Amino acid sequence: MRLGGRMQAAAEILADIQTRHRPVPEALRDWGQAHRFAGSGDRAAISNLVLDVLRRKQSHAWLMDSDAAADLVVAALVRQWGYQIDALIEELRDDRFAPELRDPQQLYDQLSRDLDEAPEFIRADCPEWVVEECKSAFGDAWIAELQALAERAPLDLRINGLKANRDKVLKSLRTPAAGATALAPHGIRIPAPEGPRRQIAATNEVAFAKGWFEVQDEGSQLAAAMTGAQAGEQILDFCAGAGGKTLAMAAAMRNRGQIHAYDVDRHRMAPMVERLRRAGARNVQLVENADALAALQGRMDRVLVDAPCTGTGTWRRRPDAKWRLSSDTLAQRQGEQDAVLDAAALHVRPGGTLTYVTCSVLPSENGDRAAAFAARHPQFTICDSAAQWHSVVPEGSPVPEGPTAADLLLSPHRTATDGFYIVQFQRAGA
Numbered sequence: 001m002r003l004g005g006r007m008q009a010a011a012e013i014l015a016d017i018q019t020r021h022r023p024v025p026e027a028l029r030d031w032g033q034a035h036r037f038a039g040s041g042d043r044a045a046i047s048n049l050v051l052d053v054l055r056r057k058q059s060h061a062w063l064m065d066s067d068a069a070a071d072l073v074v075a076a077l078v079r080q081w082g083y084q085i086d087a088l089i090e091e092l093r094d095d096r097f098a099p100e101l102r103d104p105q106q107l108y109d110q111l112s113r114d115l116d117e118a119p120e121f122i123r124a125d126c127p128e129w130v131v132e133e134c135k136s137a138f139g140d141a142w143i144a145e146l147q148a149l150a151e152r153a154p155l156d157l158r159i160n161g162l163k164a165n166r167d168k169v170l171k172s173l174r175t176p177a178a179g180a181t182a183l184a185p186h187g188i189r190i191p192a193p194e195g196p197r198r199q200i201a202a203t204n205e206v207a208f209a210k211g212w213f214e215v216q217d218e219g220s221q222l223a224a225a226m227t228g229a230q231a232g233e234q235i236l237d238f239c240a241g242a243g244g245k246t247l248a249m250a251a252a253m254r255n256r257g258q259i260h261a262y263d264v265d266r267h268r269m270a271p272m273v274e275r276l277r278r279a280g281a282r283n284v285q286l287v288e289n290a291d292a293l294a295a296l297q298g299r300m301d302r303v304l305v306d307a308p309c310t311g312t313g314t315w316r317r318r319p320d321a322k323w324r325l326s327s328d329t330l331a332q333r334q335g336e337q338d339a340v341l342d343a344a345a346l347h348v349r350p351g352g353t354l355t356y357v358t359c360s361v362l363p364s365e366n367g368d369r370a371a372a373f374a375a376r377h378p379q380f381t382i383c384d385s386a387a388q389w390h391s392v393v394p395e396g397s398p399v400p401e402g403p404t405a406a407d408l409l410l411s412p413h414r415t416a417t418d419g420f421y422i423v424q425f426q427r428a429g430a
């Protein structure tokens with residue numbers, strides 16, 4: 001396919017997402033099934049274009065004075081893919097599948113408007129109703145923070161120390177752009193490809209099948225490391241899901257001690273069985289029902305709550321979620337977060353720790369929930385995260401302090417990771 005056909009396809013898929021409120025992966029898959037002639041390069045380019053438009057949908061629409069999908073696609077090609085307007089017009093000139101472009105002068109005038117004149121939420125490319133929360137999370141840097149959340153994300157891998165090391169994985173990948181992550185001790189980063197290019201399919205690698213690495217954002221790797229899970233300890237991963245952090249803790253514990261992995265939705269844990277086998281992790285026990293948790297009460301050295309949240313910290317990877325988020329969903333998550341913290345806290349032994357993590361940057365899911373928990377549970381005090389941070393990351397890495405300075409707030413702008421909030425409590429007594 002030539003560029004015009006790809007643009008047309010992206011516009012059709014965007015219209016489908018908009019009008020039928022469909023998740024992006026579903027809309028892309030259906031388009032692919034209905035257009036089997038499209039090669040893998042076409043599919044990658046179309047998918048990149050759709051996701052790029054969604055990342056900057058609002059500022060594109062403001063500049064173009066239109067939220068028509070075809071106009072947003074043109075804006076993405078110029079603003080995100082680096083096309084010069086003249087070159088774009090030239091490339092589309094004899095392309096019969098290309099969408100009709102506006103008059104070149106009008107295009108030029110619109111795309112060179114000064115975005116600084118747009119309202120703040122347009123410059124930040126976020127829903128207007130989250131502005132106050134974002135200001136309170138990031139202060140003066142909030143627009144830069146939100147703009148960083150509107151960029152493409154790299155692909156991060158976590159080396160499984162039970163089976164491999166960084167050099168071994170880097171050699172097997174043979175991807176010149178791959179290198180060590182700046183903060184996470186077992187991470188590899190492959191930068192996001194530009195324009196239409198495809199990211200490597202890491203899960204098709206032999207090294208992946210052998211369990212040498214997992215795909216995991218650097219922020220998520222750091223969140224798991226911040227639990228401080230040590231060999232020989234008893235750990236409860238209370239919101240284990242498919243086990244991203246369980247696997248990271250199992251590797252850190254060198255298979256010694258025990259991780260009890262629980263999730264209220266046990267179906268979510270099913271993929272973990274195969275992931276654990278592949279990783280050679282043998283110290284994880286899946287807890288399939290809440291009754292079985294009773295035996296663990298008051299006995300755990302560490303409990304991790306990787307709480308259900310709005311996922312605002314992952315907007316780079318799931319830009320459609322940004323536009324679907326509602327204040328009702330946010331309020332619902334807060335209730336779930338309080339409940340899950342209260343339930344998980346029962347399992348911490350005296351002197352043990354409780355780590356609360358979200359992949360959100362919104363204070364009402366983060367510091368506010370931590371403060372409310374501390375007020376309800378005076379036997380838990382907030383630990384100073386800085387010492388633990390320094391024990392995980394390379395010397396001299398600044399502490400990405402959260403609002404209380406004892407907690408942490410990671411973000412694409414601060415730490416070049418997804419957005420994560422991390423706070424640790426210690427239960428009184430020894």
Ligand SMILES: C[S@@+](CC[C@H](N)C(=O)[O-])C[C@H]1O[C@@H](n2cnc3c(N)ncnc32)[C@H](O)[C@@H]1O
Nearest residue numbers: 239240241243244245263264265306307308340
């Ligand atoms: C952010 S996801 C966990 C991701 C996982 N820890 C990982 O690293 O791959 C949050 C999980 O919390 C689970 N959850 C929600 N409410 C819960 C509750 N009350 N008790 C336990 N798990 C809960 C959800 O089913 C979901 O799988």
